[in-house]
Amino acid sequence: MELQPLNTQGEGSSPYFPLVSSSSLSSIIFFSWAKQIFSIGKKNKLTPEDVYPLPDEHSSQNETLTSYLSRYSLYKSLLFSNIKLISKAIMLGNLVSLFDFSSPLFIQFLLSYLQTQEKFLSIGILLAISFTIVTLTTQVLKGQFLWTNQLVEIKIKSSLSNAIFCKVLKVARIPEGTGVNILQVDVKKVCDGFKDLSLFISTPLQAGLSMYLIYYQVGNAVYAALATLTICLSLNTVITRAVGKFSGRIMSVRDRRVEATTQMLASIKMIKAYVWEKFFKKKIEDARVRELSLLRKLQILQGTTYFFFWIVPSITAAAVFMYYTLVMEKSLDPGTAFVTLSTLLILQDSLQEIPWLVSEVMMCIVSCRRMQGLIDLPDLEGLPSSDTVDLKECTLAYGDKSVLNRISLKVNKGEFIAVVGTVGSGKSSLLNGIMGELKVKEGVIKVTDSIAYAPSLDSWLQNDSLRNNILFGKPYNEAWYLKVVDACCLIQDINSLPNKDLTEIGERGINLSGGQKARICLARAVYADKDIYLLDDPLSSVDTFVATHIMNKCFLNVLSQKTRILVTHRLNILNKVDRVIVLQNGSIIENSSPDSLQITQDIEDHKSSEIEEMHSTHTKLIEDEDKESGKVNIKILKDYFGYSGGYLMISIAFLAMGLWAATRMIADIILKEWSTDPDGTETYLLLYILFRVGGTIFAFIRAVLTMAVVGNRASRFIHNQMIKSFIRAPVNLFYDVTPLGRILNRLNKDLNSIDELVPRATASIIAQIWQVLSMVFLALIYFPILIMILPFWVYYSLQIKDLYLGAARELTRLEAISNSPILNNFEETLSGAKIIRTFRQTQNFHIKNCRLIDINSRLLYSMSACRCWLVVNLGLLSSGVLCFMFALIVVFRNNISLGAVGLSLAYVVPLPINIYYLVIDWANLENQLISVERAKVYMGITSENPHKQATDKNLGNWPQFPSIEFKNVQMKYRSNTPIILKGVNFSIEAGKRVGLVGRTGSGKSSIYLCLLRLVEISSGSILIDGVNIAMIGLNKLRSAITLVPQDPLVFSGDLKDNLDPCQLKSNGEVENALKEVNLTRFSIDYEIKGDGSNISAGERQLISLGRAMLTHTKIILFDEATAGIDQNTDHQIQELIKNKFQGCTILTIAHRLGTVMESDQIIVMQDGKVSEAGNPKVLLSKDSIFKSLKDNFN
Template sequence: MIKNLKQKIKNRFSYSLLSEDDNTDYFSKPCPEDNATLWQRFTFGWTERMLMTGYFNGPLEMKDVSDLPDRNKVNITAPFLDTIDYNSKYPLIKQIYKEFVSRNKISVATKIFVAIVSILSPLCLKYFIYYIKLDESQKTFKFGFLLCVLLFLSSLSLTLSQQYGYWFGLQTSLHARGAITQKIFEKTLRLSNQAKRLYNSGTIMNIISVDVGTFSDFFWNNHIEIFVFPFQILALLILLCWIVGLSGLVGFGVMVVSIPLCTFLSTKIAKNLRISLGYADTRCNLTSEFINGIRFLKLYAWEQLFLDRIEEQRTLQLKYLYRRAIYWILDRMITQVTSALVLVATFSTYALTGNQMTLEVAFTAMTIFVNLRRPLEMLPEAIHRALSLIPSSKRIENFLQSPEIQDQPFLEQYSNNKLSIRNNNNNNNNVSSTSSIASSASSNELFDVKINNGTFDWNEIDDLDSGMIINDVRGFAISSDINDMDEMILGDEKVGKSNDTNNGIEYDGAVQPSSSSYVLNNINFIAPAGKLTVICGIVGSGKTSLVSGLIGEIYRVSGSVNIPNNISFTTQQPFLLSTSLRDNILFGKPMNMERYKKVIDACCLTPDLLQLAAKDLTEIGERGINLSGGQKQRISLARALYSDSDCFILDEPLSAVDPEVASHLFDHCIQGMMKDKTRILVTHQLQFIPSADHIIVVDNGVLTQGTYSELKEKGIDFESIMKTKKLNIDENDQSSTSTTDKKSSTSSSSSELKKSTSLLNSTKELDINTIISEKNDPNLIEKAKLLVKEDRNEGEVGFEVYRQYFRHGSLNLFFLTCALYFISQIIFQLSDFWLTIWTNDETNQHDDKYYILYYCIFIGAFIVFLVVRYFMMASITFAASKKLHSELLNSVAFASCQFFDTNPSGRILNRFSKDISDIDLILMENFSDVLQCGSTVVVALFMMIYITPLISIPFAILVVVYYVIQKLYRASSVELKRMESITRSPVFSLLAEAYNGLVTIRCYQQQKRFIEMMQNHININLRLFFYSFSVHRWVGIRLEFITALIVFFTAFSSLFSSNTGFSVLAVTTALGICSYLNWTIRQMTELEVKMNSVERVESYIKTPREGIRHTSEFEDEIDIDGEIEMDFTKWPSRGEVEFKNVEIKYRPTADPSLKNISFKINAKDHIGVVGRTGAGKSTVGISLFRMVECSKGSIFIDGVDISKVGLHELRDALGIVPQDPFIFSGSIRMNIDPFNKYTDDEIWTALEKVKLKDAISSMPLKLESGVQENGDGLSFGQKQLLCLSRTILKNSKVVLMDEATSGIDYVTAALLKQTIDENFNDCTMLTIAHRLDTIIDSTKIAVIDKGELVEYDTPMNLIKTEGSRFKKLVKYQTDFYEESQKKF
């Protein structure tokens, strides 16, 4: 019968869902509350369809959840925070009260009603006791039944009003949570460079996850109670005094004594929480940097270094969290002990002053104390949350008031055809200048880009003067050792350093300012309209600062900037979103297919699209992780080209591509589709200078500009540089390579390998329409997706999750703690039994002192067990929290690179911020509440059934109803919370991406689009939170009705009981558990929800490791050359490398990136690796480090199969200068020598070799000078030089140079080439390069095309071979340089 009923219900609701129009997106359906009847609103019945769907049709999905009500959407609520008065005290809290709480007056009224109704149940009980003590002749059934109904109604009114108080508080919570999160994101888009040093993405995520969460929790529950509870307590105390007379004042005195103690403890809780949050910020900062730089840490084998740094901050955080927990336990203990001592003090005083302890006095007073217990317990909690709100509020306010970037210096168009300049007009800047350019031209006419008397600095001077503490982050210019090369460039009339630099150090980044030292001082700059302007200069000369000044990304101290309102900008390290290649190019612009195809062709992306499964709809990983450096640069260039702006600012867009592609890009993009637009090109590739209309040479912040002939008259000699770049192979080269040939008899010549024509040439005739189409195969797109969908478990949180959690603490200790909770509650219940015996002693068998003594013993025993159980729970949960974080960190640190390719950093950081925060701060309290409330309810119910067996029958029925309700509820509530947790990840991911791409977003003026994207993500997250809370109220109201029925049936059964005293005890207990039963279910559900954080962390802990870390962990010993054991501290000793039939796939389902590669490198050989961008050159290099494992074949170093070597030993033995250098926050020393292996002299020698010694020695802290995360403030070339100094120090036998000088000018590169030859002549080196002059004297050249080795031989033999791909590259580049010199 029940099965048939269930099927009918399922059919009923399944039909209701499926009867909707199939074309209607349930995701966008309006909230059912909007069309609900009054009864549905009152009972929250409008949530039932969703609940039934979750129970009968399987786990809830996003499509099953309707839209968020408009009143709660962030685009409606966020503007209310625009008018915060930061000059007031606690401005953010005041603004929320002003805008949100004041608009929700019904929430205040509901809480006041709760306070009033709490007085009714003791009064009803008093009269019920009077009635039950009457003689049978005086009783009437109607009056008794009426009293039962009154008890039912008073209980129901109290609990229902609490439910509606929560519901109306939710509205304020949603408004605050959404609005603050949105404002934090909007502020992030306006952060200045100095503010970014104070707040990295990890800190901002921590503010959102922890501090905004604190606001959300406070305003849904505590913001009214903190004011209402004192009045409720006062009203109940007045009622108590009316019942027990002045004895009630004694109990009141006990409460008064406890209030200062609780307040003191709450202050301590807030203080320790504030300190722990500071360490949590640092931990999240380091974790964010760790995740962003994980590939570089793996390449350098530095993972453990960062793990130790993070664990150090974690230990400090836990230290203060544990102190907070101790104070929280003391606070809870005092609160609960106070409620017990109040009973002891009141009843003892009442009895000892000669009063008769009667049933009506004792149990009416007890009911008052039961009603007092909740406000007494919750008031300190509310005070604690309020005090916790203050540091969170301050942290948010500090962030919202952090320095902002100055208004972008874009020109505004007015109807009178005047173009006005917006200058610094915010942040209280003390310099303001305006100018205008009169024009009678049309709106489409271009104007010169100018800087007039501009002074710029990376630090906001006002903020420094105001005492803002910043990191010692700075850039630096390269050593003056290159002055001899300067003379080659500048001739006799060399541009010298500015006199203004004498009082400070010039940096191409942040400066340590003095009163007269700025990065750029009083400069004048012009880029003629519609012309090509080329900016060049040595590394650290100020090019990055100049470009940043143009686009408003550096602080403008004085002067003005004239620049068009629509500009396109490409950064040297391209910013790419985790979306499709097409979306990265469009970047918010509408699709124009004709222009789009031209852009693809001009940027030479057609060959790359051929290799991608879904062509231009292929998903790009975070920061373009699945693309080569050249591909990323060309996509960034395509974005700029597609935007069709009036001005293009291009920062080194050609450095990571081969010469042929660079020429194509220059001819078809810069001089092609961009023709007639204003173009500013920053480049080290001087072969393009002859084509420039205007040239600017930057040297230590000083600009020398003009046409080529004008600069030549000033003594600047470009011809000398061009001569250093010319590719010549003389007889000496031939003889040297011949010698090498004799030494390498096993090498293959080019005639023995496949020939390949240029991929670029072979695709020129392809019809681009066959590659790009508006219609695409959905299955192909799905296959080409890189990011995986976030894991989500279904159903209830399994027992295994709980077991694993307590395994980290102590499972046996947890069971003992559970027993203590029940024992303590039984003892407390026995005290009520004892009180009943006391009041029933009408014969005065014992005096009052006897009863008081044993009553005190019961209460004392309860207090002892109370203290022990709390400290045991704290010990268990903190041990679990510590181990969970440690295992999570280690699992992520040693996960494979594929894990980071398929999971965005924001999703991973969500585990370390929000999930770990929930585990740290909430689980201990949740477990304590569940065990306390659960033990109270269970013990009370058993006692009630024991006293009045008649209620067993209605109890049995109510238990069945209760079971059905909670099953319906839990089936959906847990899934809603899981989805709510998952929908937080896109918020963090977008924040991380936007933070990394601030410069690009601001230049393309895409802030509005990103704000709308964030609004959408926040609204989706709030939608799940809203419905999760709504179903809480649905179950809450129904459980409150059940508990009220329990009171009614208990009271009704008592009418027929012969034992008056125990009948009254049963009714009093029933009244007491009314709020506890619902609170138990609520806390159990909340616990299950928070255990979802443990579940999510555990899922990452189970992430597969990338490989065995240490060689000693291998079961089979390595046998090489007859030796069973090897000393890997001295391996490799020779540096011989061999690839045997190597095939590599980045994903199991992907096509091979390397196909059957075989070649051998003799010890001390220097091998040049060339090929088109995306051909697989970098894959060859990183395969040596096992960043991706071979799917077929093997790689040997000194005869050892590297797959049999521990990853740490392997990577630690090799050296690398990566293509995209990464600098970690910390000191210069830490970035060069993190393990303190080398002496200062050795470090200075390495810095001297890379031409950085003079600059760093000029810094106040020298080697201890600080650098910012990812080296922000340093140029790309400077980062490469620092990475090179690491490798020089390491002195490995096998070294990989992956485009190691791509961001360095040719003058510095020539010097570094000499340094590399001197320092790496005794090691085997693979050099991946597009600049053929850096590898032309290599022992051999490997040419890679489409993942295949097509040529491998000496440079001379390859050049002599007709049809050689390498010969074509050399000839092409040599001819191009010769043609360039002719133009000079």
């Protein structure tokens, strides 16, 4: 065997970036240190190595959160572990709130100055200089405030993700959909909630200060504002509670949708074979309809909340001015009017933030509760230590359900024990109990912690090279490694791979046969060199030659000094073990030496099957994730609106917001005229109320249309198209090269962005465009001299925006891509947690997870730095323009109307923050549209061949005579892979029973894949009943064939749904099928968990056989269907097949030669070709390969 050298070259080093702590004070204040990434981004496409290093305190390996979780709830732990950053953010937030009030105060000072007779220039200059200093300070504080908030998010995300990962390794099992949803959605919502905690505190403070300043201007008229606010806020409290309620319900429904989607994607090959695409599509889409229905109601509620906080300042202004002029009988002057108006604009900004802040906090609380539920799950308890295995009167349970009753068993050091029993007797549960995976309800288990475990039917492998799967974190020892792979009969398999043992074996071992996966799992266990070996039927998945080799070279040689507990259905090997344990109904009924064993059964031959090896010409099987670069194509935005049903609704929303801006401008012009004409109070007041309050209805229309209509429709279309695309995607060309985590990333994180963030970003950008346009327009009307600097302002604003967006787009794409490995690793760990714990590899997986999280955190860190640079620089530019305008007012102080100055400043002062929000909202929309861009890639996956053909209707009840003929068939999995079937020729008469035998990897399962057209053949033809199957629609073809696999598919739902998901059979027929396959202990409404953990491997196989009983097709493919079944049950099943499937053409892959000895024909496969075929008796009467296989077994 040729072994490839280990790759010892480290990862590429990153360019040096100075940490913030080593930067100068001015660089820290103005974020100059962040500019380096813009320079790199302009020259080259950014890569993860180009981003800034992550300070140690933000690393995921920081264990501060974990230490608090042992004493406090999750919410308190997150608060206490980040108290310094959160406190700093709150302090900066309050300072920003205080400095924001400098604007109305300076407007008042300026108007007072302009009302004086002298208007001394020196005083005006002093005002202008003071205003400049305060404005620039405000922008710097805002940058530092945003930076601190972003650090809170980064730290919480990394520590929380790590804590969840660690918890998954400590609990027995959590539903896969729930785990993925918590990691991808709930963590984000908690981060958002804590990031905005400072705003949640400072915003009410800002609102309170606004009220005080209004009181300072209008005296008791402020009580009108208080009364208005109290009524509106009380009404909004009811809506806020409903928001929290709907958020929790949405997350619950989303869990079910994610679970169903994960089940479908993980078992897509079997779903296609069973023609269950419509069932799973409906199941997922039904959950999606419920999710979107709740989301639409939530978005309408959010729109109503926005409406309240748009209308509150308008009603408040109207109430204040009405009370001031009519009740207090005072005249409005420009100073009072526009200082109050400017303050009300600050109040509006504060109140505008409250709805989404409340929404964020409510969703944060909901997500915290969900995660608290996970964190509160009991950890698996460690078992008392012992030199060997000792169980005393043990009752063991999965949850509350007992599976083993009062078991007593002591295994001596170095003893070789076999465990046998019928299906569901508790064999695998015994091994799980010894590993500490079951709850000990009674008794005591003592065991050493030096345990290795080798599963068969539930083989778990990593998406890594074959060698690394065997090493499993242990150092490479070539001599020991070669001895192990030889003992596990892997040398021939390794030499057949293009890159030997460095060939990537794919996610879940997808490019390996069942036998190869079982032997790699065995090699992993043997290489670990432990004291105790728990072997869960590893011989069931290999042929007779390999089984003999493993028994002699591995179990009886390499492991001869080890303690071995072997679960098996092979009674012929029992004479080679020291002791046999017989289990029945969860109890030990016999414990004796093989010679005195009181069971009589026929010697069984062998079992297993394979999902054919998918060779690759490259070490790398899984394709890299695509990453777009450059600007987000405007076509993506057009497509998004197109997905919502066209441009009508978004056009109405845009126009509605334009009408809001127009009515607001008219109302403020009315206020200007009113402040200089006290005689028309009633008329002005009526018009002001009409335009101010009436205009907010347009803002409500915009919010509901963009979120509850446009967003909801687009989300539904995108999700359904992706699901349709996934269902139609070819197995070999898409699923074999695309990790499940990458797909789930699109269906979770990206879809969540499309559901919630893209509509919100769309609504926000529409509002911000009209805000800025109205402000500039009105300022130019009353202060046309601004036209002098407007071109320069716009030019430099665009320069800053383009510089920022160039880096922000790439960083956003990289951050989205960096989430996929985290999710892949999480999903892989979730499914293999038991093995990881048993092999004591939790620390290695923890380190890997921390490395992946830190890569993501580095990208978030760089994105945050870029955003803060944008805040400060845009703020400084806009503040400079504002100060220039302030200076011009001082220069032209004798020729300017007070009303014009007041109105212009009321509109221009908020311009810096509104221009910043415009750029940020545009960048945010672009960033969120990346999720649409990524989803669109998966909406257009190349489909497999048509599911329906026009000629299908002419076939009637095809096949009438289910003969099968292969004519010179060649097949390869992809264009860059070797040929697997090399000119296969054979014919099978209708109604015959045929056995397919041959070594693992010889091409047996590839025959099945070709018959079902799960992989299309490269050349030749396959005929069924004389019809070329290439001309038949896939649904018609697959509906005519029933596959009973070795790795059966079960999904969450009752037993009837699992047997007859399309609801084609009556309850009586389903119950009869259960009776025929000996599953009468279960009722048809027995609820099966999503991963099938509450039924045994053998019971899952019997369920699969029960499905076949209900289909009544004329071609049946058995792929080691009885591999996990005991000998007596296997014999009963063979009789059942003989009686129930009379007249059917039956193909059986078997390593138990006894299973196929009564076949009409045997086909022996070798190296992708038919090496011989004929009647088994004829083949046994001469020197044939089939005879050698049987002799080798004997």
